[in-house]
């Protein structure tokens with residue numbers, strides 16, 4: 001470091017995931033080398049700034065589509081880490097991974113949640129295309145109306161949370177996620193809505209319907225409460241990640257038992273919805289969501305334990321006392 005401007009030289013060409021995409025960082029680079037690379041760095045230079053410099057060198061590599069790593073398969077460096085804090089020495093290499101074309105994080109969520117809302121409501125009208133002529137005139141059981149209300153509430157809530165509650169740390173994600181996520185949510189919606197709104201649908205008894213409805217509403221409230229608690233952990237405009245703890249809201253006391261109670265509540269909602277409708281496709285959707293959320297929760301749980309030394313050892317990832 002020694003207070004001199006450090007230099008890095010671009011060693012290789014760029015390309016998606018190619019092993020040679022690295023920068024070396026010799027602190028004693030000559031002027032000729034610097035001119036060759038076009039990048040000059042100080043020890044305090046952040047990863048965010050470095051990405052901008054790489055973008056300056058290669059216009060197709062917008063900062064949002066870069067992941068910088070110390071090792072080829074290592075962790076992606078955080079935006080606010082500095083070259084000094086990363087312990088880079090003369091000759092160190094930084095790998096630049098091209099994450100591919102990006103799309104706004106919020107856009108993906110809005111599109112993937114708007115689809116289930118609209119598709120379900122279309123099916124609720126029993127279109128002739130799916131059910132044949134005259135299906136819309138067959139009487140609709142009150143459980144079907146309740147299911148449509150629950151579905152609408154859930155996805156309207158998610159859309160509003162995306163717009164007004166979540167403080168995301170990423171601005172963009174790979175565009176492929178749009179197709180992957182939309183396929184998952186939209187196709188499952190059609191599969192579930194087709195069965196529940198079918199003229200031959202047989203509803204369970206009132207106790208089962210109203211008991212499950214109560215459980216569904218409580219889980220939705222719990223999920224919203226956790227999202228608000230997570231939002232309040234992060235000051236506006238930052239990507240700070242704090243240790244989550246229970247607040248005065250009783251729904252957040254689930255933080256005492258698991259690291260990701262929003263996922264626990266989400267699964268609870270879909271389990272309740274499945275019992276309420278006695279619909280197998282809804283049960284499959286609940287299980288598929290639980291599987292994905294368990295993988296994410298285990299990852300987040302491990303990261304919390306590593307990052308916060310005082311992290312409560314008795315907490316589980318997603319299922320209290322078990323998982």
Ligand SMILES: NC(=O)c1ccc[n+]([C@@H]2O[C@H](COP(=O)([O-])OP(=O)(O)OC[C@H]3O[C@@H](n4cnc5c(N)ncnc54)[C@H](OP(=O)(O)O)[C@@H]3O)[C@@H](O)[C@H]2O)c1
Nearest residue numbers: 166167168169170230233234240241242244262263266289
């Ligand atoms: N049915 C399904 O299949 C399914 C699957 C997944 C999710 N979901 C639903 O979608 C919701 C959102 O999912 P998600 O995976 O985005 O949830 P998440 O990772 O828990 O994040 C929710 C928001 O809180 C922020 N956050 C999380 N932990 C934080 C911390 N320790 N400090 C500060 N901010 C923190 C996140 O920021 P970052 O941007 O930094 O992560 C994000 O903006 C879930 O709660 C669930 O209701 C449903």
